[in-house]
Amino acid sequence: MFIGVSDVSLDTLWRGDTAAQARRVLLVSRVPRTVALVLAGSSMAIAGLIMQMLVRNRYVEPATAGTLQSASxxxxxxxxVAPGLSVFGKMLVAAGFALAGTLLFLRILRAVPLRDILLVPLIGIMLGGVISAVTTFFAYRYDLLQSLLAWTTGDFSxxxxxxYELLWLGFVFALAAYVLADRLTVAGMGRDFTTNLGLNYRRVVxxxxxxxxxxxxxxxxxxxxIPFLGLVVPNIVSLVIGDNMRRAIPWVAILGSLFVLACDMLGRTIRAPYEIPIGTVVGVTGSALFLYLLLRKRRHAN
Structure with a gap:
């Protein structure tokens, strides 16, 4: 909260001539930004854990399954169509498109014979690329490229x-995953196993x-x-505590928050007073960790 262009520190918060301005910056910008980072990091990491559990693939998350691209x-x-719609209404429409994109991804997986675990995220990345290309075409056609850039580049500035208060709603949805953790864990074991335990597999999924x-x-x-966040964090947690979803969700939320906070501080300090968008920092860091996980998996397989 003390990192940024404005001079906010313990000294300026209590110095008479600067206290009012420093406290205003702290309460209006720095505290909301920190809270938003924690909420977004924890909820997106949990979303990645849910997707990996249900698809039964460690290399799937919203950014590699076409979910985020469909939301854009x-x-x-x-x-x-409705530019005057409220933010909550836009969120619901984006959620509908995200769900449709995810279901399309699953439909494609059922139609393609999968012989390698890496084919699943590859198909998702290709689907996301197609959706992004369509989105970019229409954004260019209707002069909305700047708005599209804001949606596709994570930025907390x-x-x-x-x-930012809508993120509290996303965090509530993530908490719902903790309530349903046992059912989601069972559903991740397959349709037959879930049905034998008396659960409706399709409803849980x-x-x-x-x-x-x-x-x-x-x-x-x-x-x-925010790409790769939901991929890297759940994999790191699973290496330490295993695949029990109820045990994993709190640690995934904590590590996701810390990872996003660290990337945000790096983006604000590496070229200060300028700021690198957190989507770029997380993308570079997350892709490097993703490659490490892939290479580590191949070494253990050999």
């Missing part, structure tokens, strides 16, 4: 008091993907896309 397409559509879509939509609407 939904925001573009609502900006063209514009977070102020009164402009659809509920899990609905949570992922709602969380993704709230984050994209508020601060933009």
């Amino acid at each position: 397409l939904g925001l573009l559509v609502v900006s063209l 514009g977070v102020l008091r009164g402009r 659809n509920l899990g993907f609905l949570i992922v879509a709602l969380v993704s939509a709230t984050v994209v609407v508020t601060v933009g896309m």
